[in-house]
Amino acid sequence: MANQAIGIDLGTSNSCVSLMRDSAAVEVLSNAFGENTTASVVAFHEDGSITVGNAAKANIIHDPAHTVSSAKRLIGRYHFSEEVRKAQAICAYEIMEGSNHGVRIKVRDEEFSLPEISAMVLREMKQIAEARINEKVTKAVITVPAYFNDNQRQATKDAGQIAGLEVLRILNEPTAAALAYGFGKGLEQKVAVYDLGGGTFDISILEIGKDIFEVLSTCGDTFLGGDDFDDRILDMLADGFVAKEGINPRNDPFAFEKLKVAAEAAKKGLSVDEEVEIRIPDVLVGEDGETRSLEHTITRSQFGELVQDLVQRTFKVCDEALQQANLTVRDLDGIILVGGPTRLPIIREAVSQYFQQEPKADVDPDEVVAMGAAIHAASLVNSDQDAFLLDVTPLDLRIGVAGGLAEPIIERNTPVPIEQSRNFSPFKDHQESVTLKVYQGDSRQAEHNELLGQFEFSGFTPGLRSKTSIEVRFEINADGIVNVIARDPVSGQQASTEITLSSGLSEAEMDDILTRDRTASVKTAANPDDDSQDDDLVIEPKDSTDTLELVADDDLDEDDAGPAIGRVALKTVAVGQPTPVMTAPGSDEDPNAAAETTDTDTGTETRDQLFDRSEDVDLSGDPEDTQQE
Amino acid sequence: MSDLSELEIDALAKIAGELSYYQLLQVEPDVSGGDLKKAYYSLSRSYHPDANRNLPEKAREGCHRISKVLTEAYCVLRDPRKRKAYDAQLEETGDLRIQLAEAAASHAKSESVRRTGSTPQSKQFLLKAEEDVRNGNLPSAVQNLQMALTFEPGNTGFNEMLEELRKRQQADK
Numbered sequence: 122m123a124n125q126a127i128g129i130d131l132g133t134s135n136s137c138v139s140l141m142r143d144s145a146a147v148e149v150l151s152n153a154f155g156e157n158t159t160a161s162v163v164a165f166h167e168d169g170s171i172t173v174g175n176a177a178k179a180n181i182i183h184d185p186a187h188t189v190s191s192a193k194r195l196i197g198r199y200h201f202s203e204e205v206r207k208a209q210a211i212c213a214y215e216i217m218e219g220s221n222h223g224v225r226i227k228v229r230d231e232e233f234s235l236p237e238i239s240a241m242v243l244r245e246m247k248q249i250a251e252a253r254i255n256e257k258v259t260k261a262v263i264t265v266p267a268y269f270n271d272n273q274r275q276a277t278k279d280a281g282q283i284a285g286l287e288v289l290r291i292l293n294e295p296t297a298a299a300l301a302y303g304f305g306k307g308l309e310q311k312v313a314v315y316d317l318g319g320g321t322f323d324i325s326i327l328e329i330g331k332d333i334f335e336v337l338s339t340c341g342d343t344f345l346g347g348d349d350f351d352d353r354i355l356d357m358l359a360d361g362f363v364a365k366e367g368i369n370p371r372n373d374p375f376a377f378e379k380l381k382v383a384a385e386a387a388k389k390g391l392s393v394d395e396e397v398e399i400r401i402p403d404v405l406v407g408e409d410g411e412t413r414s415l416e417h418t419i420t421r422s423q424f425g426e427l428v429q430d431l432v433q434r435t436f437k438v439c440d441e442a443l444q445q446a447n448l449t450v451r452d453l454d455g456i457i458l459v460g461g462p463t464r465l466p467i468i469r470e471a472v473s474q475y476f477q478q479e480p481k482a483d484v485d486p487d488e489v490v491a492m493g494a495a496i497h498a499a500s501l502v503n504s505d506q507d508a509f510l511l512d513v514t515p516l517d518l519r520i521g522v523a524g525g526l527a528e529p530i531i532e533r534n535t536p537v538p539i540e541q542s543r544n545f546s547p548f549k550d551h552q553e554s555v556t557l558k559v560y561q562g563d564s565r566q567a568e569h570n571e572l573l574g575q576f577e578f579s580g581f582t583p584g585l586r587s588k589t590s591i592e593v594r595f596e597i598n599a600d601g602i603v604n605v606i607a608r609d610p611v612s613g614q615q616a617s618t619e620i621t622l623s624s625g626l627s628e629a630e631m632d633d634i635l636t637r638d639r640t641a642s643v644k645t646a647a648n649p650d651d652d653s654q655d656d657d658l659v660i661e662p663k664d665s666t667d668t669l670e671l672v673a674d675d676d677l678d679e680d681d682a683g684p685a686i687g688r689v690a691l692k693t694v695a696v697g698q699p700t701p702v703m704t705a706p707g708s709d710e711d712p713n714a715a716a717e718t719t720d721t722d723t724g725t726e727t728r729d730q731l732f733d734r735s736e737d738v739d740l741s742g743d744p745e746d747t748q749q750e
Numbered sequence: 751m752s753d754l755s756e757l758e759i760d761a762l763a764k765i766a767g768e769l770s771y772y773q774l775l776q777v778e779p780d781v782s783g784g785d786l787k788k789a790y791y792s793l794s795r796s797y798h799p800d801a802n803r804n805l806p807e808k809a810r811e812g813c814h815r816i817s818k819v820l821t822e823a824y825c826v827l828r829d830p831r832k833r834k835a836y837d838a839q840l841e842e843t844g845d846l847r848i849q850l851a852e853a854a855a856s857h858a859k860s861e862s863v864r865r866t867g868s869t870p871q872s873k874q875f876l877l878k879a880e881e882d883v884r885n886g887n888l889p890s891a892v893q894n895l896q897m898a899l900t901f902e903p904g905n906t907g908f909n910e911m912l913e914e915l916r917k918r919q920q921a922d923k
């Protein structure tokens with residue numbers, strides 16, 4: 122059957138693809154290694170080939186500068202943003218400034234935009250699906266953290282398009298999880314979805330009314346996740362190493378990556394064991410030429426202390442979400458846990474305590490989001506629709522007004538789709554054009570919010586400011602994507618300007634990316650058996666000499682590393698010559714054929730280079746509520 | 751899947767903006783929270799953009815338009831404070847739609863007047879000052895607030911507002 126639409130959970134750390142075939146059960150589609158999740162890591166090899174997935178992740182240790190992980194932290198961000206600065210501090214790959222104050226990643230003398238990097242991961246997921254079902258896939262629902270702003274959503278949508286997918290919907294991850302949990306069960310419940318991923322935390326409160334999934338509130342922290350737990354362990358290891366050896370392993374990029382891998386593996390080990398011993402036989406070679414090793418034991422309770430404040434931070438966000446939903450924990454009928462770190466006993470215990478109930482046990486925290494996306498994708502392509510998602514916008518939508526302020530137009534947690542119009546007058550008499558700046562965020566100070574874009578509007582008849590009125594319409598669609606239209610209500614003429622706000626790629630850049638399609642040079646591990654694949658791509662999971670060992674303490678023996686609990690299995694990919702463009706099995710079509718017709722929502726869109734920080738706002742709003750704050 | 755005809759969708763899309771929120775959601779003016787939700791869910795099943803993906807473009811656009819007004823109506827009526835502001839507006843001006851931010855603010859404003867003005871004169875000048883702010887006349891707003899303060903010295907609310915206005919004046923320069 123043609124027209125299969127997949128659901129993709131494009132995670133910061135791991136991605137997962139799922140499909141609901143002909144209203145049958147929802148399946149998670151595993152990759153060529155039989156793994157249900159695939160690391161969202163892209164490795165750029167010396168020979169020009171590109172690989173994605175768990176093998177690419179193993180590459181970090183050997184070649185951190187050419188292995189791009191956690192791209193989702195950067196997608197849709199401005200180069201000057203705090204998030205980018207934080208990432209620059211921890212990432213070994215080169216993060217540069219691109220046009221429109223965007224972010225580019227430079228690897229092996231080539232610059233890639235973030236949507237291109239994410240497209241490589243998406244393409245891998247698409248190909249995993251195609252290999253599994255033996256059919257071409259062109260449509261997908263892609264999930265994003267509920268707390269993603271418009272820029273991040275738009276950039277994710279662009280990534281889908283670059284990957285040759287028609288993006289049916291950008292869906293919030295917690296909403297997808299709730300859908301997977303409640304779909305087809307006829308529930309009448311209020312549930313909380315607690316989603317702690319690698320780099321983000323989201324909480325959504327939903328009311329499920331049979332086939333209706335209404336989001337009552339959503340809150341989040343875009344810089345809080347399991348990776349921060351790793352950092353705490355890493356600091357502990359590094360500080361211990363400095364104390365013992367007098368050398369800071371943080372200054373050696375290879376040693377640093379080894380510590381990072383060891384820290385993550387130790388954390389995962391603590392999901393299973395009370396105590397984990399970390400042994401890295403060859404952290405670094407000192408100036409004396411001696412190889413230094415690192416050994417450290419960490420217990421659950423030590424770990425609990427290390428990350429306690431981070432865990433508590435999630436509950437601050439939960440407080441806020443409950444308050445916004447006008448509920449208390451007692452009103453909730455279920456707690457759904459999503460994300461790798463929720464496997465940790467300390468998280469489960471803390472969550473049970475906070476919500477005063479045990480979380481649902483029958484939900485797989487790594488797969489539930491992709492499954493929800495697949496259910497939604499299926500219902501969007503099949504006519505027998507049986508679930509309706511009523512989602513909300515996570516952030517205040519604001520417009521810049523005189524004095525560097527930003528007036529709220531649509532408050533956060535307002536249901537979408539929604540439209541609001543407002544009349545404004547120019548700042549001065551006889552002003553001929555105004556600059557509209559649109560923001561998302563919770564601050565009255567414009568500069569503290571995320572600028573979605575700005576545009577000039579001159580389609581009105583200049584006159585006395587008290588006599589001149591400009592109508593601005595703000596729309597947030599069901600994807601959470603913002604559109605703004607300005608119009609002169611007096612002349613009522615076609616003096617309207619529609620823009621799709623975007624900090625990201627201009628239309629020309631998108632065209633260029635689609636034409637060059639560098640993402641197509643990804644060597645996929647998705648279907649190594651496939652004939653269309655180049656023969657010299659050899660994938661052999663094997664233990665590397667750099668293997669870090671982690672063993673549960675009670676299993677420890679002098680020579681024997683014990684069972685591979687929390688063992689860091691490093692897969693190595695042997696690669697040959699760069700492969701030509703990868704196409705779907707049995708097809709020699711251009712994999713981007715579908716891309717041209719995407720983006721139906723916006724029709725003719727112009728993505729101007731909108732950004733200019735130095736320019737001042739020249740609009741005065743209707744400032745009647747200014748004195749309140 | 752909605753079983754509405756394109757004609758029905760088209761008809762509602764045309765008049766959705768000209769109905770009161772109560773009419774649009776087909777509920778009584780004293781509707782309870784639970785019944786309001788039921789009505790919203792039931793209409794969402796018919797008009798949600800996802801419900802009508804197989805209809806022609808025009809009908810889908812119609813659904814989108816209807817959905818947006820339905821959401822707005824639900825947003826206002828489910829929030830007691832916004833609903834109060836809306837009911838007051840229906841009575842005073844008869845306007846059928848209200849800005850969400852305004853509905854939230856008009857409540858906050860009436861609160862703040864109650865909190866800040868305690869003599870007839872100070873109230874009067876506060877109202878004038880607020881009107882000046884609305885009209886963008888900051889110097890006059892400052893004058894009126896100072897007058898309000900002479901009738902009610904030591905009112906912290908007035909003082910805060912005055913300070914805020916001065917800051918804005920500064921910023922505007």
Ligand SMILES: Nc1ncnc2c1ncn2[C@@H]1O[C@H](COP(=O)(O)OP(=O)(O)O)[C@@H](O)[C@H]1O
Pocket residue numbers: 131132133134135136317318319320321346347348385388389390392459460461462463464465486487
């Ligand atoms: N068994 C486990 N125990 C504890 N943490 C885990 C486990 N498995 C994965 N993680 C952590 O979960 C995080 C990734 O979570 P995931 O839900 O895949 O994130 P994302 O949605 O951001 O991709 C990483 O920090 C990883 O170390």
Ligand SMILES: [Mg+2]
Pocket residue numbers: 130132133294318319460490
């Ligand atoms: Mg996730």
